[in-house]
Amino acid sequence: MTEFVAPTVDWAALSPVVIVLLAAVVGVLVEAFVPARARRTVQLTLAVAALAGAVIAVAALWNGVEASGGTVVLGGSLLVDGPTLVLQATIALLALVSLLIIADRTETGEDAFAPNAAAVPGSDYEELARRKGVQQTEIYPLVLFATGGMLIFPATGDLLTLFVALEVLSLPLYLLTGMARRRRLLSQEASMKYFLLGAFSSALLLFGIALVYGYSGSLRYSEISEATQVPGGMDGLLLVGSVLILSGLLFKVGAVPFHTWTPDVYQGAPTPITGFMAACTKAAAFGALLRVVYTMLPGMAWDLGVLLWTVAILTMVVGTVAALVQTDMKRVLGYSSIAHAGFILTGIIALNEAGIVAVLFYLLVYGAATVGAFGIVWLVRERAGRPDDPEGNGPVLGEATHLSQWAGLGRTHPLLALTFALFLLSFAGIPLTAGFAGKFSVFSAAVEGGAWPLALIGVLASSVAVFFYVRIIVLMFFTEPAGAQDEGTGPSSLAPSAEGFALGGDSAVAVEAEPVVQARSTVSTTVVGTEGLAVVAIAVCALVTIVLGVFPSPVLDLIASVATFLA
């Protein structure tokens, strides 16, 4: 009987992950032992400290990794190399900014989450919890667990760890999705859908892992990669297995045809969580996809190329086209995130170092704009008025997500609208915003890698996409605010499609849970005042968007200096 040898663990290299997960565990203990009054403060401090600590840990590891090229940790399960660090820094930073928005509360002390997520929507119990001002502070450890999973996801060195990381990041997100304060049924529906489809895709991924293991006899990327170089008689096994693994990952990034969950979940989830999810999950999942494609499957580039090309083209086209006909702001941003997934895929298909740099950079700039944009969506609220006085200062309600409600925002809240316009321009890839630098780098990487048709389609899709981004800007700045009385009659001229006003556009189950829905005809649009954390976060995002738009090269150079995967 062989003696058990404890593996040596390079804790330093693991520190970013360890800090965040440890803080999450501590957060659970805080829920158990700290009095309710102090919990939010403690949790928030803990979470901010953990995420900031993760960023510092990455910075501390940077020079060593830059010099050595990376470390193999835990016997090869985790690879701490340049792309890992860049992605971990990106994820931790974006999570930190998102956390500020997640934690922020309106002047009346309401955050974005249900006071008691377990209460049946519309029940007396829920009403009681609301009146008592109960808060669900579990969101902080949940966010930290999800972030921990995301930090592991792009660093994995074998398929099993990949799967575990996927689950660690997904499960908290399923929960968080269902915890919206407003429109709770929509939120719970979204959560359920996300969970079911996520489970489905996990199953696909797991099945793919099994098939690939059957072919190669290993779970390590490097060993699988070696196995694919040797001609074997079971190519079908390998091919189908790889396709299934890629499908599981493409599900997470929201690429067509695995995108169907995206709009519904983005719409239903609490808006700050949507921002967190859209930015950080995408960064983590693309990191993992990048590593799998570049280190596990390079030998199959030709075979799988057709898959990636098809998916990339479909994603760009479907995301752009579908976004055109949306009437709900969160769904517009949801489809826009699908289109962006397509743009990022073109960078992955480039299969060169420029592609790695471009994808990593794109994830950062897209994430910053996304977190900021959803932060602003969270601030733009409906305000109830009395029937005789539509502008009356009734209670602040949920997010005013219908596009028509954004009309004239540029006149009433110029600075906010201007910032939102900045994020939209960045999404559209207008020069001097970070989005342009990002798009330019992925497309030029694609051209360099010989994938110029993809770059061409990407540019065309971007130019169509400009239409709906600019439409929103026009709406905010050059359209008269729809009178509160017209609110119920629909956006006659605003949306190109006049398929009715049903909130949630194409969602079959768009149930409104809150009594204020009946008073819709007297709802006006307002920008809610908050404790200020969200404003800080949005300002940071705007600053990043401008600075990376005007001076992208320092960051691009920094990423390029470490953009090599550890084999």
Add this chain to the structure above:
Amino acid sequence: MHTLTTLMSAGVPAVVGTDTLAPASETVRAGVLLVAPLLVGLPLLSAAVLLLAGRRSDRWGHWLGVLASAASFVVAAIVFVTMLQRSADSRVIDVSLGTWIDAGAFQLDAGMRLDPLSMTFVLLVTFVGTLIHVYAVAYMDHDVDRRRFFAYLNLFVAAMLILVLADSYLLLFVGWEGVGLASYLLIGFWNYNTEYAVAAKKAFVANRIGDLGLIIALGIMFATFGAVDFGTVLSGADGGASEGTLTAIGLMLLLAACGKSAQFPLQSWLGDAMAGPTPVSALIHAATMVTAGVYLIVRSAPLFDAAPTAQLVVVIVGAITLLFGAIVGCAKDDIKKALAASTMSQIGYMILAAGLGPVGYAFAIFHLITHGFFKAGMFLGAGSVMHGMDDQVNMRRFGGLARYMTITWLTFMAGWLAIIGIPPFSGFFSKDKIIEAAFVPVDGAPWRAWVFGAVTMLAAGITAFYMSRLFFMTFEGERRWSTKRDGSAQHPHESPKLMTWPMIVLAVGSVGLGFFLNSGGRFVEWLEPVLGHAEHEEPVLPIWVITVLTLALVLLGVVIAWRRYAVSQVPVVPPVGTALTRAARVDLYQDSVNDIALVEPGQALTRSLVYADRTVIDGTVTGVGLSTVLLGGWVRRLQTGFVRSYAASMLLGLVVLVVVVLLVQS
């Protein structure tokens, strides 16, 4: 004076701050020349103050304008005296103003080049400019917008000084556009009159065509030399580029000059530009701005020296415009338009001289200076006549005014004698030199000396005729006055002192400046640090023969004019006249040619483009938009909201992908 002191203290540190820059060969770092930026700064600041202060400055605004211009002249005089104290070969001085553009391969410092050529212009612009400012105080007395007028005048002075002081073609272009803007604003100053507004637009468009030439020239320069500053480009012209490239640059610069200086074929705007107030016509459309083209060519002398073809085209353009303007001038009855035609023609002399190469450069500038004085003086005289005659401009309605406005008559006479080249008045010295230079033979092309010499000489005769016609019709002969606009009788009177004094000063220049600058070759020698020393070359005819022949032609012209317009009766209604006269009255059909050649095809093109835009482009865009929206609607129907159909679509997609991958693989 307080303003001035503040400005002095504000302006100087900006220059001192440039000490850290890499020194150019003759960059000035300290001393009195550092006041140079004030030349531009003072009028620019004054223009800004007048425009921003608005109606509040109505009461004193015009005096601020005069002060700014005068202060600029004082600064110019200081710089000039300082320059005179230097030895001739250290009179080219660069004053750096710091890095202007730093964009990758293109780096450009903004700076001023103080040298005899630019100082000549600076003195002309500020001195004549100041006189005209003073004149305008009285001339525009009744205009409610007098302050705005002075703001524009100051703006013009500043822009013109940027133009001549720039040390790179790009900065020159800034001034070039600035004077264009000021010219546009001032021609259309009375823009409530649609005709005047149209005239302003016409000038603007014609100038844009010229500007295109300058922009293209800038592009070629940057592509060839990698820089657009005078130092690099002009020193690179000698061997740094092929002759073809230099010819292209030269022709493009010529196009720019044609637009700005109203040379053939872009001359049509100048006559209409007389819609502007008369001081504007005197300053911008006679003395300074329209001569910018001459400056551009002379400044680019090394480029043109290395491109003989471009030089020949310059001479031809000059010659054509010279005759063109002279012929048009013979037929115009509007006193300002006749003067405008004469300006065009005189600038033709200068352009022609500039095209002759080293033998002509200095004389082009010489004539430019004397012309600046006598033409400005005559324009002010015309303004004075209009002032006394209820804004009448038709010379057939003047006559016998000499008795009623003596000072105007005498000063105008000085200008008249100067322009037709009677010794010892200014124009004689400058024009005679150009005619001599035109007669200088060119190797390999003996016809050139005879053709261009003859043209310049003939034009001198025609000039004498039409200027005498103008003079006699206005001041001599019998009275042909109409009634005033309100029906009362005309009472011609001398203008106020504020108007007559500038005219007197300019008349002094018309009388003596040519002799003064010519004696001992003073002016040519002054310009030598910039233009180099030109060896005297013998014309094909002896000089005394040229002079005598020219004077004979001039006297002939004067006599004919005397007989027709002073002795015999001038009909109040213009006679039908010969075909040439009728053609000259409408600028030799230039507008019709423009209409047929440019305007009509342009409008047709625009119409078809608009049509194509509506049907093809908009149709495509709308079509794409509509079909995309349709497609989106279809995609949206797939998004049913049912999780089972989502899962099914994922599975279907997966199966399709697997099949595709397997197919491709096998």
